[in-house]
Amino acid sequence: MxxxxxxxxxxxxxxxxxxxxxxxxxxxxxxxxxxxxxxxxxxxxxxxxxxxxxxxxxxxxxxxxxxxxxxxxxxxxxxxxxxxxxxxxxxxxxxxxxxxxxTAFLVGLKTNTEKLDSLDHAKKRTVGTIRGYYSETFLKQQGFTEEHNLVLSVNFDQMWHLLFKERIDYVLTNNIALKRELASANLPPEAVEQKLAIQDFPxxxxxxxxxxxxxxxxxxxxxxxxxxxxxxxxxxxxxxxxxxxxxxxxxx
CATH class of the missing domain: 3.40.190.10 (Periplasmic binding protein-like II)
Known part of the structure; x- marks a missing residue:
């Protein structure tokens, strides 16, 4: 029992x-x-x-x-x-x-020696990110447009290859998966560096x-x-x- x-x-x-x-x-x-x-x-x-x-x-x-x-x-x-x-x-x-x-950063090639002091400064260049991600919304809220200085990619491989081909100047990303994304795209992580920390990004x-x-x-x-x-x-x-x-x- x-x-x-x-x-x-x-x-x-x-x-x-x-x-x-x-x-x-x-x-x-x-x-x-x-x-x-x-x-x-x-x-x-x-x-x-x-x-x-x-x-x-x-x-x-x-x-x-x-x-x-x-x-x-x-x-x-x-x-x-x-x-x-x-x-x-x-x-x-x-x-x-x-x-x-x-932390979110604008990341660029090390060969790009331009010194960024603000996100407004980056508006004079071209920034890439992934279509549909919050980073797209954020950049558009900051005044970036696809007609002038924003390029949206369908995946990370495409985005990083655009950077390495110098079709875009910077990528908005964070430090979580940077090395993994570059390795997946068969690109050398040591060729890029953080150019500007984006303090207002969640x-x-x-x-x-x-x-x-x-x-x-x-x-x-x-x-x-x-x-x-x-x-x-x-x-x-x-x-x-x-x-x-x-x-x-x-x-x-």
Whole structure:
């Protein structure tokens, strides 16, 4: 009888555990498929650390960005775990906590010796980015136009080859995937350098959830992320992956 009761309790505990799915695109060193085709990376480790401090059943899936973004918009049990927090996305999601902070730059060839002192200065040249990314919106808000000084590419390979062929002068990007993108395009990372830091560009990567996420699930994730930042585990994860410590704002 005692054994039956114990089994019943265990069964009830398993059944009561909610399953949530964390999604992202491939982006080494943050999240990518390893040799065994399993998700791996610094922020994957962060999500595992969060999972250990909740009673949630957590799955991690990597997929194209557009699919991950769409699933998070329509499925309350799906969360993106490194979404750039931008003004246009602010009301579309519930933001559960900052997972990393990066900086956007105008990047150019080292052979380009022009000294940029502002984004307005760059308007005299041609800047490239990816069509449909927030960087397109940002540059257009700053006064760049496709008719004069903005070139939009369909993918990173095309964009970087335009830079190396000197069809564009600068690329707006961040420091997350620069080397990976250049290597994928068979271009030498050592041939480019950061020319201008863009201070006004959003730089916070967040765990983003559907607006109708279960409040108890959201609270567990918020609290677990805060805990691993407070007890030093988050910093230890970043150190293992050779990443710098970001400065965090208060999650809400």
């Amino acid at each position: 005692k054994l039956f009761c114990l089994c019943l309790l265990l069964y009830s505990a398993v059944c009561s555990s909610q399953t949530v799915t964390f999604v992202a695109e491939e982006l080494p060193t943050f999240h990518y498929f390893n040799q065994n085709n399993q998700p791996e990376g610094a922020l994957v480790d962060v999500i595992h650390a969060i999972a250990q401090r909740t009673d949630l059943t957590i799955r991690i899936e990597l997929m194209p960005f557009a699919r991950a973004y769409h699933q998070t918009q329509i499925q309350p049990e799906t969360l993106m775990f490194s979404l750039l927090r931008t003004p246009g996305r602010e009301q579309q999601f519930k933001w559960l906590g900052q997972t990393y902070q990066t 730089h916070d990567l967040y765990i983003a959830a559907h607006a109708d996420i279960d409040p108890k699930v959201a609270e567990q994730i918020i609290n677990a992320l805060a805990l691993i930042k407070q007890n030093g585990e988050y910093q230890r994860i970043l150190t293992r992956w050779g990443l710098a410590y970001p400065t965090f704002t208060v999650a809400h």
